[in-house]
Amino acid sequence: MRSSRAFASPLRRLVKGTRPVRSVMVLLTLAMLAGCPDLHWGTDESEAQAQHGAQLTREYGCGSCHLIPGITGADGLVGPSLELIGRRAYLGGVVPNQPENMVRWLMNPQGADPRTAMPNLGLTEEEARAISAYLDTLK
Incomplete structure (x- = not known):
């Protein structure tokens, strides 16, 4: 098993010689990009994906169980x-609210929390990503 020092080394080289604030910005940007490979926040594509997600929340009847503004x-x-x-720290009170976790939750709620009452709707990954993009707009 590699130590955490082995993973930190490339990051140190990346930010070495930069100002502390810039270093933090570089690290935050890398962390955000690493966690969201197929979500395109802040682009025209993300808006289209979010609109599709809103349509899917209607089609799957999510509003029969949830209050959903809009x-x-x-x-x-x-x-x-x-x-x-989109502002909450956790999903279902148990999983950090991050795009990939939201996608996993939507695709298999019991996999994230076996005690949840949310049904598995059989969403495809594409559908879950679109719904996740929509839910992220609710801030």
């Missing part, structure tokens, strides 16, 4: 409100 008739009270979900 989705007509999405006033369910079985599951938690999805208002401001």
Whole structure:
């Protein structure tokens, strides 16, 4: 097993000689890019993906269990409100709210939390990514 020092070494070389604030920005950018390979936040593609995700939340009936701002008739009270979900620290109170975790949660809720009441809807990865992109806009 490699030590954490072995992983930190390339990052040190990358930011060596830069100002502390710039170093932090470089590291944060790398961390964000590493965690979101197929999500295109902040681009026209991300907007189209989010719009498709909103459409999918309607088609799959997510509003029958969740209150979802911006989705007509999405006033369910079985599951938690999805208002401001893009700002939450955790999904279901157990998984850090990060794009890849959201995708995994949407594809297999019980895999993330065996006690969740959320049903497995049989979403494809593409559908889960689109819904995740939409939910990330709810901030």
